[in-house]
Amino acid sequence: MxxxxxxxxxxxxxxxxxxxxxxIIGAGPxxxxxxxxAARKKLATLVIxxxxxxxxLLAPGVETYMGYQYxxxxxxxxxxxxxxxxxPIALLIGEGVTKLSMKxxxxxxxxxHGKNFKSKTVIIASxxxxxxxxxxREKELIGRGVSYCATCDAPLFGGMDVAxxxxxxxALTAVNELITYARKIYNIVxxxxxxxxxxxxxxxxxxxxxxxxxxxxxxxxxEDKVERIVIKQTKGDKEVVLDVGGVFVEIGATPNVEFAKDxxxxxxxxxIVVDCDCKTDVAGLFAAGDVTNVPEKQIxxxxxxxxxxxxxxxxxxxxx
Amino acid sequence: MALLxxxxxxxxxxxxxxxxxxxxxxxxxxxxxxxxxxxxRILMEELSAISDKVSLEVLDFVSDKEKAEYYKVDKIPxxxxxxxxxxxxxxxxxxxxxxxxxxxxAMMMVSSKSSTLSTETKEQLKxxxxxxxxQVFVTPTCPYCPMAFQMAHEMALESPLITSDMxxxxxxxxxxxxxxxxxxxxxxxxxxxxxxxxxPAAEFLKHVMKAER
Numbered sequence: 001m002x003x004x005x006x007x008x009x010x011x012x013x014x015x016x017x018x019x020x021x022x023x024i025i026g027a028g029p030x031x032x033x034x035x036x037x038a039a040r041k042k043l044a045t046l047v048i049x050x051x052x053x054x055x056x057l058l059a060p061g062v063e064t065y066m067g068y069q070y071x072x073x074x075x076x077x078x079x080x081x082x083x084x085x086x087x088p089i090a091l092l093i094g095e096g097v098t099k100l101s102m103k104x105x106x107x108x109x110x111x112x113h114g115k116n117f118k119s120k121t122v123i124i125a126s127x128x129x130x131x132x133x134x135x136x137r138e139k140e141l142i143g144r145g146v147s148y149c150a151t152c153d154a155p156l157f158g159g160m161d162v163a164x165x166x167x168x169x170x171a172l173t174a175v176n177e178l179i180t181y182a183r184k185i186y187n188i189v190x191x192x193x194x195x196x197x198x199x200x201x202x203x204x205x206x207x208x209x210x211x212x213x214x215x216x217x218x219x220x221x222x223e224d225k226v227e228r229i230v231i232k233q234t235k236g237d238k239e240v241v242l243d244v245g246g247v248f249v250e251i252g253a254t255p256n257v258e259f260a261k262d263x264x265x266x267x268x269x270x271x272i273v274v275d276c277d278c279k280t281d282v283a284g285l286f287a288a289g290d291v292t293n294v295p296e297k298q299i300x301x302x303x304x305x306x307x308x309x310x311x312x313x314x315x316x317x318x319x320x
Numbered sequence: 321m322a323l324l325x326x327x328x329x330x331x332x333x334x335x336x337x338x339x340x341x342x343x344x345x346x347x348x349x350x351x352x353x354x355x356x357x358x359x360x361r362i363l364m365e366e367l368s369a370i371s372d373k374v375s376l377e378v379l380d381f382v383s384d385k386e387k388a389e390y391y392k393v394d395k396i397p398x399x400x401x402x403x404x405x406x407x408x409x410x411x412x413x414x415x416x417x418x419x420x421x422x423x424x425x426a427m428m429m430v431s432s433k434s435s436t437l438s439t440e441t442k443e444q445l446k447x448x449x450x451x452x453x454x455q456v457f458v459t460p461t462c463p464y465c466p467m468a469f470q471m472a473h474e475m476a477l478e479s480p481l482i483t484s485d486m487x488x489x490x491x492x493x494x495x496x497x498x499x500x501x502x503x504x505x506x507x508x509x510x511x512x513x514x515x516x517x518x519x520p521a522a523e524f525l526k527h528v529m530k531a532e533r
Contacts (some may be wrong), residue, residue, distance in 0.1 A: 001323065001359070001414070001416040001417070001460075002416065002417055002460070003323070003324060003325075003328050003416060003417070004418050004421055005328065005332070005335070005415055005420065005421050005424065040460050051463065051464075053463065057463035058463065061462070074418070074463060094467075111518075112520065142516070143502060143503035143506065143516035143517075144500060144502055144503075144505070145502045147502065147503055149462070149503075151460070151461050151462070151466065152459055152461060152462035152463075152465070152503070152504050153462075153502065153503050153504060155459050155460075155461070155489065155490040156459070156489055156490070156496055156501055156502055156504070157502070158490075158493065158502070224500060225500055225502060226501055226502075245502075246377040246502065
């Protein structure tokens, strides 16, 4: 059994009156790496984030972050946090950002608790959140069988039949987490499974998983809790009813950009468009990690992008 | 073998150096211990051995029935984090994973008798006139759960009318069935009010204040 403690606090005051060199929005792999690089350049830096770790906290096991053959997402983020806390970086954790604005080359960041912070530069590293299916009864049955966090909720589905919707690595990771608890797992896939073969093999070996390719969810049914789902062929009319008590939605994620929509251009996927230096179209505004249009949403990619963004912000500050 | 690794033990030791006043961990188990009852007791024995300011009382749920009734403990494994008085802070199930940090948080809070709640929230809580029983269902792998039950525990510290239970959902499947727990954190207030997710203090408080109606 793991016993998780937060990294030791080195309190650096968070000051509303101060003009920071850099505010980093988000404390996932990109935001925390950016913070370390910024601190080494001695930039007065503030990190604002709802939590420390972001989506990586939900990764049960990470086998693709170099230096660790296997590490849980939570443990990896704790190591990131420990490294961040070695430096005099102000951390405002537990608050989200509701608005980013810019006037006379100074950025203003408004938090969910009504605080205002000002900075010469900003790195947006606010990551993503789970996408929903947008089908009948999904909203009403959230927390009553519909889940977006297999890591959190899988243990609650012991002995039950469940469905996992999605074809990528997050979906197959959810399937593999559920193997320990659920009786049977249906994996509903629109076209074909795209996850890493190693994850697919594990699911197949369990003997508990039935892959249903070429289907999408039409509706979820149930009064007080999920009782069944209706799936329909993507290229046909055939419908199948599956009696399940849980529906785990793992169909990708949507960028957390609502607070920045008025300031920075987004692409058709709502991602912040950056160049290879992590610069946006707005001078002094940078972005890194899963919130951007950089392909491959991976921890190691996000961390690298965070480093680039901080160095770009530093160069911007010394040149302007 | 110890449950806490030497690294974690040392980190806990460093944190507990900041304890202000003494506190007591009151653990409920039984003669024929369930596996998690035993782990819970051992964990608390290890914790109490780290600091002179932490004392431990191990009680038998069956033979110490009066004490169980006094603390209103109705299931095991159970633990009360008691300071100068009983603030109504309970842990049901072994506090592993992310819940461990919250146990340490509760110990520090009880010892200093201070929470991080805002003045407005504390003032609102003072207007409560009826008992409020908050149950927060969690799993050890849920990173959002500590936010929910730390909030509930802080409210219990501030209000003598509030009792706050952390319930490790995987250890009490009958309660999951009773309360339809399919997501964590899930909060049940006075058996009637419920919500899911780690809400900010102001939102959480609104639900608590509904218990007054």
